[in-house]
Amino acid sequence: MAESGHPGDIARDDAPSFTSKDSSERGEAAPNGESSVSGVAVTINRPARELYAYWRDFGNLATFMLNVEAIEVRDRDRSHWTVSGPNGSYEWDAIVTEDVDGERIGWRAENSDVPNSGWVSFHEAAPGRGTVVTAMIAYSPPAGILGKLVAKVTQREPAIQARRDLRRFKQLMETGEIATTTPPNREPKS
């Protein structure tokens, strides 16, 4: 017990483990021992229950996840994903591992060339400030570190995509549309 008025040293700060400078501590955030872990948060000016409800209907996710080619919802806890990567398409079944109504959804991929899992959480920010949406994604790149590099160069690295997808989710939820300069019938320019 510390002396009165003198708290002992803290063992660990309050930051999410995926922001740690220590790779082993960072790795502890990987639910299934994946090699790469990253997280991103965005604040959205809408109620948590509305954001959760939109996300929980997995068929909606392809609207703002740009690299997702298709999501087939098989049942409430299982969906089949087709995602474009640096070397063609990847497929897996996403299984819901955790579901706290209005707050948090966790998943794990099965039958996948790219082992991955993660969670997304929805927490009310300060009154009047909307909802903090945090996503954690853990994955093992197909060709290890080199594969991750290739993915980064081609802008298809999951952490980069997650950051951009969350921005698009925010745009869609706050404004009803996704900002773009590309007419639907033309190839992207920007």
Added chain:
Amino acid sequence: MRALTWHGKHDVRVDSVPDPEIINPRDAIIKITSTAICGSDLHLYDGYIPTMQAGDILGHEFMGEVVETGPKSTLQKGQRVVVPFVIACGSCYHCSKQQYSGCDNGNPADNQDIAQELWGQVAPGLFGYSHMTGGYPGGQAEYVRVPFSDVGPIVIPDGIDDDKVLFLSDILPTGWMAAENADIEDGDIVAVWGCGPVGLFAIQSALLMGAHRVIAIDHFPHRLALAKGLGAEVLNFEETDIYDALMTMTGGIGPDAVIDSVGLESHGLFVDNIVDQIKASTFLGTDRPHALRQAIVACRKGGRVSVPGVYGGMIDKFPFGALMEKGLTLKTGQTHVQRYLPGLLAAIMEGKIDTTFLISDRMALEDAPKGYKKFHDEQNVCTKVVLKPDWAKAAATGEA
């Protein structure tokens, strides 16, 4: 349609390009009636802005007539509108605080990474100003697509000339916000560095807000004459020691508020290595942060520093000690254009603000490359170029 497109350093052309189309529900298409070349367009012209692509349509100061609306636009066909250069959604936290230039949602998600890396947070979308700010085609064209048209454009009553209201799109609210950020009090002496369009409008605004005296600093004789015409006392930094003059003219106190409208003039988005190139170039001639340093050192104790001039990267030898020891307040930022439009339109309608004195050249859109060259080469006399898309058509069909 015809549009002014960027192809590289000192290479802008009027090309035929596809007409814009409605993409999102809140979009509108505007037929441009007047569009101006901004000082910040010269930075594109000089090739200093990264993330430009050949064929990009320039222009962020424009107005015109609504010709097409998306299902969620609140505009009506036939309305005349001036469009803010900042593309703001109206529904994010920043927009709800009227901090429109901080809008989270105007810039396509894939274009937001650069600003996030450089400045820590994402940048707003802008018209015609590189892909870092969205890659949106600009308004130096016959038509333009306006996203979030239910939030940005202000409807202009019939019977008032384009030239009187065009600058609501950017430089008038920018000058106004610069003066507002100076928190002017009765009896104040305000010093303004730079008598370009923003500086001149800041002078005009400061006097309207009750400044006792305004002292304007530049080196172009014609621009100083325009400042004097607005009611400012003027200093030419090539002839006069600015610190000594300001201290004398303020009775040894220093100006109560200082406004740096030099910066890189407007909306420049520069990474630090690009800034270094600019500092070394003869185009800018002087060491740009010099104006900001001089302003901070001259400012009286407890005074205010307002910076509408644009900085994009790092600056060296920033006199932070003077800022801290004198207890100065620093306010800056890209303009929250949408916030000021109703008030400024009313002031124009009531005749309290006239901005037409600034326009030195009016020409056809087809002649825009000549306009860029003149604005670039003749800064003393060429203070503002306004382009008229319909003049081109009239000339082309021999009806002019």
